Amino acid sequence: MAAKKRSKGLVIPQGVVSRLPIYYRHLLDLRSQSVERISSAQFGEAVGCTAAQIRSDLSHFGSFGQQGYGYKVSDLLRQLEKILGLTRTYSAVLVGAGNLGKALASYDSFREQGFVINAIFDVDPVLIGNYHSGKVIRPFKDLPAYLKKSKCDMAIVATPKEAAQEVVDVLVEGGVDSIWNFAPIHPVVPRGVLVENIQLTDSLLRLAFYMNARDN
Amino acid sequence: MAAKKRSKGLVIPQGVVSRLPIYYRHLLDLRSQSVERISSAQFGEAVGCTAAQIRSDLSHFGSFGQQGYGYKVSDLLRQLEKILGLTRTYSAVLVGAGNLGKALASYDSFREQGFVINAIFDVDPVLIGNYHSGKVIRPFKDLPAYLKKSKCDMAIVATPKEAAQEVVDVLVEGGVDSIWNFAPIHPVVPRGVLVENIQLTDSLLRLAFYMNARDN
DNA sequence: TAGATTGTTAATCGATTAACAATC
């Protein structure tokens, strides 16, 4: 049975993982339009891939469809929520309260998805003590003590490049094992610590590449 | 000759394009450490791929190394700047002056890379007329007129989900053919218009997936 | 020259797609 593969430790290909959030988003759309069922063919059409890919991707996690019918939107949505781990909440700390950090702290859709920022840290004395989205900005030096007291499922790193590795080290030292990193580096972490990087500049450079390639 | 393939219209695989910014970033690092030469083996080691992949990726664009020596950092950097289109500047408009838009407007590394935001637009009467990073926030309804007067190489879309497609339509109508989109949709655009999406939530969901998978 | 390392070709690997028996 396909779902068993997971617990056997079989890895899910990266490509599959990248598509799951797309599927999930589309299912939310379908639900909001009160669509009850969808076939893999319709689904593929909507998200821009083949029906076979939809079915094959989902089969990594189990059998969620019904022959001759397709998938029930509400069922598949519930399954994807389970797969993506959206049936619980996540407590987070944010390090870096510059413009980007502030933007992330006040981004509602994260909270709606169950990610709650419980504390904000920065080194800048000008920022420390200020309130942002209902939270006081704390001095970075208090981070280790904070992590000792408070459970923290993940950290958001939105510092400048230069500070990022040190920040990650302090977080890992404090027991944080999942990091969402916006600094333009690939932080080095011990095995077992997850890092998901958002490289804004890389994305911009890809766009520049394609602009350039088109014009040539 | 490999470089010729480009002008013949041969497409560069997505994977290659995604790695170019990583290579570029590492070369900047090397230069700042005054490293003069590097072999594909050292390079691969540093960025986490094989030597063969480095050489194969670069060979899509030409022959930049020297047998028995490797690559001269300054030369390869110059070549990558050309490939990525970083030898010119790009004029941009920003639509959406919320927290994320403001963060992007004041993100120095974009300007350093040659991307200059010339105008900021929003629909919110509270924001219109305010200044941010030296630019006045203009009413969105003035965007078409602005695009008629002013050259614009690309647009940054940092609006809520609901507004994004309409904004993209207005931009495309106004002649903008490259869009850096931060709204959580895949905008529909005519052929020939480039869209690079940054899906913050998708990235967060991938992290959640891996957290969940690890704990099971 | 001898040693090192490229650019490229061939071999391998993995991911995507097409096809179809199973079955709702």
Add this chain to the structure above:
DNA sequence: TAGATTGTTAATCGATTAACAATC
């Protein structure tokens, strides 16, 4: 039941890697 569509297997496609002749 007949029609539709799944989950999965086999075929295809493309990307990565290993190997090596070319050569600095």
